[in-house]
Amino acid sequence: MSGQYISELERHLKEGKFVYTGELEPEKTTDISETIEMARELKGYVVACNVTDNPRACAYISSVVASYLIQKEAGMEVIFQLTCRDRNRLALTSELLGAYALGIRNVLALTGDHTTLGDNPQAKPVFDLDSAQLIYMIRKMVDEKTDLAGNPIHHPPKFIVGGVANPNAEPLEAEILKFARKVKAGMQFCQTQVTFDIEKTKAFLKEVERFEVPVILGIFPLKSYGIAEFFDKNVPGCAVPRHLLESLREMDKGITDKQKRKQKIDELNIEFFGEFCRELRKTTRLAGLHVMAVGYTRIIPPLIEVIGR
Amino acid sequence: MIVTREKPLDEILGYIWPFTKILIAGCDGCVHPPRGLREAKTYALMIEMAGKAKGKQFECIPVTVAKQCDNNIVYTSLQSYINEVDAVLSLACGVGVQVIVEVFPDIPVFPAQNTVFMGSQPKEGAIFYEKCRACGECLLGYTGGICPVTRCAKSLLNGPCGGQVNGKCEVGGWVRDCAWYLIYQRLKKLGRLDLFEEFRPPRDQRIASSPREVGGLVR
Amino acid sequence: MGEGEYGMRVNENLCGGCGICVSICPYEAITLDEEKQRAVLDLEKCMFCGLCASSCPSGAIEVAYYELDELCDYVKKAVDAGKRVLAITCRGSTPPEEELKRMLEAHSINADEAAVVTVPCAGRVRMEFLLKSYTLGVEKAILIPCEADYCRFKRGSTASVKRVALLRSLLATLGIGEDWLVLAQSARRAEVDAYRCQGCGRCALTCPYEAITINPPGIAEVDASKCMGCGLCLAVCPAFAISIKGFEYDEISQRIRSEASKYVSAKTREKPAILLLCCQWSEYTALDEAREGKALDNVCVVELPCASRVDSLHIIEALSLGFDGVLVVACRKDECKFEDGNLKAEERISALKEFLSQVGLADRVEIAFVSPKYLSEFRDSLSKFVEKISSLSP
Numbered sequence: 001m002s003g004q005y006i007s008e009l010e011r012h013l014k015e016g017k018f019v020y021t022g023e024l025e026p027e028k029t030t031d032i033s034e035t036i037e038m039a040r041e042l043k044g045y046v047v048a049c050n051v052t053d054n055p056r057a058c059a060y061i062s063s064v065v066a067s068y069l070i071q072k073e074a075g076m077e078v079i080f081q082l083t084c085r086d087r088n089r090l091a092l093t094s095e096l097l098g099a100y101a102l103g104i105r106n107v108l109a110l111t112g113d114h115t116t117l118g119d120n121p122q123a124k125p126v127f128d129l130d131s132a133q134l135i136y137m138i139r140k141m142v143d144e145k146t147d148l149a150g151n152p153i154h155h156p157p158k159f160i161v162g163g164v165a166n167p168n169a170e171p172l173e174a175e176i177l178k179f180a181r182k183v184k185a186g187m188q189f190c191q192t193q194v195t196f197d198i199e200k201t202k203a204f205l206k207e208v209e210r211f212e213v214p215v216i217l218g219i220f221p222l223k224s225y226g227i228a229e230f231f232d233k234n235v236p237g238c239a240v241p242r243h244l245l246e247s248l249r250e251m252d253k254g255i256t257d258k259q260k261r262k263q264k265i266d267e268l269n270i271e272f273f274g275e276f277c278r279e280l281r282k283t284t285r286l287a288g289l290h291v292m293a294v295g296y297t298r299i300i301p302p303l304i305e306v307i308g309r
Numbered sequence: 310m311i312v313t314r315e316k317p318l319d320e321i322l323g324y325i326w327p328f329t330k331i332l333i334a335g336c337d338g339c340v341h342p343p344r345g346l347r348e349a350k351t352y353a354l355m356i357e358m359a360g361k362a363k364g365k366q367f368e369c370i371p372v373t374v375a376k377q378c379d380n381n382i383v384y385t386s387l388q389s390y391i392n393e394v395d396a397v398l399s400l401a402c403g404v405g406v407q408v409i410v411e412v413f414p415d416i417p418v419f420p421a422q423n424t425v426f427m428g429s430q431p432k433e434g435a436i437f438y439e440k441c442r443a444c445g446e447c448l449l450g451y452t453g454g455i456c457p458v459t460r461c462a463k464s465l466l467n468g469p470c471g472g473q474v475n476g477k478c479e480v481g482g483w484v485r486d487c488a489w490y491l492i493y494q495r496l497k498k499l500g501r502l503d504l505f506e507e508f509r510p511p512r513d514q515r516i517a518s519s520p521r522e523v524g525g526l527v528r
Numbered sequence: 529m530g531e532g533e534y535g536m537r538v539n540e541n542l543c544g545g546c547g548i549c550v551s552i553c554p555y556e557a558i559t560l561d562e563e564k565q566r567a568v569l570d571l572e573k574c575m576f577c578g579l580c581a582s583s584c585p586s587g588a589i590e591v592a593y594y595e596l597d598e599l600c601d602y603v604k605k606a607v608d609a610g611k612r613v614l615a616i617t618c619r620g621s622t623p624p625e626e627e628l629k630r631m632l633e634a635h636s637i638n639a640d641e642a643a644v645v646t647v648p649c650a651g652r653v654r655m656e657f658l659l660k661s662y663t664l665g666v667e668k669a670i671l672i673p674c675e676a677d678y679c680r681f682k683r684g685s686t687a688s689v690k691r692v693a694l695l696r697s698l699l700a701t702l703g704i705g706e707d708w709l710v711l712a713q714s715a716r717r718a719e720v721d722a723y724r725c726q727g728c729g730r731c732a733l734t735c736p737y738e739a740i741t742i743n744p745p746g747i748a749e750v751d752a753s754k755c756m757g758c759g760l761c762l763a764v765c766p767a768f769a770i771s772i773k774g775f776e777y778d779e780i781s782q783r784i785r786s787e788a789s790k791y792v793s794a795k796t797r798e799k800p801a802i803l804l805l806c807c808q809w810s811e812y813t814a815l816d817e818a819r820e821g822k823a824l825d826n827v828c829v830v831e832l833p834c835a836s837r838v839d840s841l842h843i844i845e846a847l848s849l850g851f852d853g854v855l856v857v858a859c860r861k862d863e864c865k866f867e868d869g870n871l872k873a874e875e876r877i878s879a880l881k882e883f884l885s886q887v888g889l890a891d892r893v894e895i896a897f898v899s900p901k902y903l904s905e906f907r908d909s910l911s912k913f914v915e916k917i918s919s920l921s922p
Contacts (some may be wrong), residue, residue: 089511113468114462114480132467133511148511166471174469174493177506181467184508193471236483237474264319318886337726345726351841354848359887430733458619
């Protein structure tokens with residue numbers, strides 16, 4: 001890749017360039033050509049794409065395989081998501097070794113949603129490790145060149161390890177202390193939960209500044225009123241601002257011309273998130289944006305244009 | 310206490326169907342809700358009635374044992390009955406059933422309960438809550454006396470996870486308290502958030518791997 | 529009386545509006561109509577203790593039970609039969625026969641000579657009745673209300689104690705001698721058999737009065753000053769280690785067993801055998817008759833201190849002995865004399881029904897909520913239950 005850096009993501013973060021990352025969600029299928037197509041569309045706009053690992057505890061195609069295919073077919077660098085729900089430390093270790101062998105360099109360590117919330121709720125949840133411990137284990141593999149138990153690894157891997165945080169979390173203090181723990185464990189970058197609340201986000205970013213870990217903030221452009229309403233109702237602790245919901249509802253009802261409606265909704269998103277992100281870039285040390293726009297990739301280019309590189 | 314739930318009567322009848330004289334052994338030990346003499350008598354009558362309805366005449370002897378997990382007590386409490394009966398139905402936890410098997414290896418012994426967990430019942434209601442998982446490596450000293458291994462759905466040592474909102478846990482639909490939220494509140498109150506901030510490395514799961522053995526008290 | 533469904537009414541022609549009833553009612557169920565100068569009774573609030581009736585100077589409050597004439601008749605017959613001592617006890621604290629005998633003997637009364645009148649509250653006995661008893665030839669009277677803190681109607685026993693003092697001085701003035709009337713007090717409280725107690729703490733957990741503690745090394749202890757004798761602890765004790773005189777597990781169990789042969793063997797197919805487990809405050813007549821040995825039609829009546837004493841095991845025993853149905857009779861929802869004992873009984877019965885559904889007997893157990901102040905309520909509930917049981921295949 002790029003000289004002293006092991007990935008483009010790392011290079012961007014280290015050089016202080018504002019980073020955009022995207023999200024790809026492989027599904028319950030053996031053919032991920034659609035996902036690869038989406039990755040192609042994002043190319044040139046985002047530095048890397050997260051590839052989810054059985055999100056919402058649903059059994060999908062292996063995250064490491066999808067990651068490999070996306071990098072190979074679309075040429076899109078991935079942030080390989082890895083959860084602790086489905087694998088004990090042995091499986092996690094071998095997954096990571098395999099991932100590295102397949103050219104994967106960025107890892108996002110997650111605890112994972114509980115099995116009971118997924119599509120196989122009868123399953124036994126593993127959680128041998130939690131996300132902080134997974135970060136710790138990966139750093140041990142990279143820095144000490146051993147597995148968790150201390151056994152040496154021949155040809156040890158090199159990864160950039162990220163963790164997640166939630167700017168909406170209450171109480172914020174607990175979230176910050178948790179952040180501190182992950183930093184102690186070795187977290188090198190952080191991607192956050194989606195947020196719409198500028199004040200909470202500012203407060204969060206201010207609090208974590210002292211750790212000097214780059215934070216990539218999650219945003220969620222709203223493609224339609226339906227999606228916005230669903231998100232608002234089903235993601236507790238993360239409300240969609242009323243005025244956004246209202247405007248979307250009016251557009252949904254009021255504008256019959258499909259093309260025109262799309263245009264108006266795009267404008268609304270660009271206006272809201274443009275302002276939201278510019279304000280954050282002005283007032284905080286935000287390192288980048290993670291744009292969750294699965295099925296709404298067309299919004300990314302104009303959005304990047306208003307927010308700036 | 311060890312919390313148990315009663316098995317469906319049909320399952321119990323299935324176990325004892327080939328037998329006629331049944332010793333119903335209650336336990337006055339830590340099993341909860343209590344399964345002492347009252348429960349033994351209750352089961353005796355229920356089994357006899359159910360048997361009658363299906364055309365079988367059971368003969369049940371209800372007794373109780375101070376502690377079914379104690380080989381000695383089991384021997385002295387049950388030995389006078391054991392030759393009189395064809396099978397034993399134990400109302401104790403899984404330990405009790407196995408101790409009777411160990412003490413009286415020649416007689417079939419069946420469980421009447423499903424042993425569910427170690428827990429307690431607050432004054433207010435009849436619900437038992439799981440409190441301890443016997444993980445073998447007690448963390449309560451670091452977590453303000455609230456067990457994350459048992460009370461966090463994911464047994465996280467570095468919680469809470471993203472499934473916590475307003476102090477409630479996503480698992481089960483935002484009803485249960487998030488253990489880590491409770492831990493945070495408690496440690497904050499105690500002025501010990503330094504403990505909360507500490508990173509807890511992965512556990513040695515061997516300590517909690519069954520079967521486990523522990524030496525007796527020799528002091 | 530006897531007409532209409534209420535068991536109590538104010539006779540407006542007799543009421544002088546003095547307001548004594550208003551001030552004595554422990555439940556604030558009586559108000560004074562300022563305009564008419566008449567007492568007005570709120571039957572929803574009324575707990576039917578009868579304190580108002582017994583303190584009304586003009587006899588304007590009429591109660592359907594324990595009327596003066598009826599009681600006098602009883603005394604007359606007793607005197608004729610040679611029972612010249614009148615003992616008035618309260619339903620809540622009347623000890624079992626042997627215990628009562630000892631109690632009377634302590635006051636130098638030969639139990640064989642005593643005519644016992646048990647009323648739901650000693651406070652409802654009019655002084656007039658005692659004086660009439662004297663004229664009818666009663667040679668000595670003993671009033672045994674509950675201990676003051678044990679009274680089911682808050683002020684019943686306090687009122688009784690005061691009345692006895694008053695009456696005694698009156699008797700002295702009349703030259704009859706105050707010793708004609710003596711006072712004793714009684715209470716039936718929970719007692720622990722330390723040998724049987726396993727220290728599980730269930731009683732302490734469920735006692736509504738926090739009267740039970742578990743002492744080291746794990747034995748329950750009842751604080752008599754707090755225990756109200758509802759019997760809830762007896763029903764939950766897994767080891768039968770708690771008793772209240774007359775309501776012990778064994779006592780009731782033996783009663784059901786011995787009666788079973790009578791009712792079950794005598795039953796014809798048209799008449800189901802019914803066991804009635806009845807709170808002593810929810811129904812008066814049927815319980816009094818049962819005390820006197822008069823049986824309802826193929827219905828075995830067992831009196832409980834409170835519906836919360838109802839024991840699942842007694843019900844299971846009754847069904848296994850061949851009773852066709854068990855009806856638990858509890859007080860109406862707001863009228864429990866304890867702490868929601870009726871609701872606790874309801875909870876227990878619904879859990880029991882679920883348990884019994886495994887042997888197909890859930891339909892044979894019901895709980896009814898009735899009040900003696902609605903005269904036909906108990907009989908209606910009973911006949912409805914009998915009807916239901918009759919409709920089930922045996």
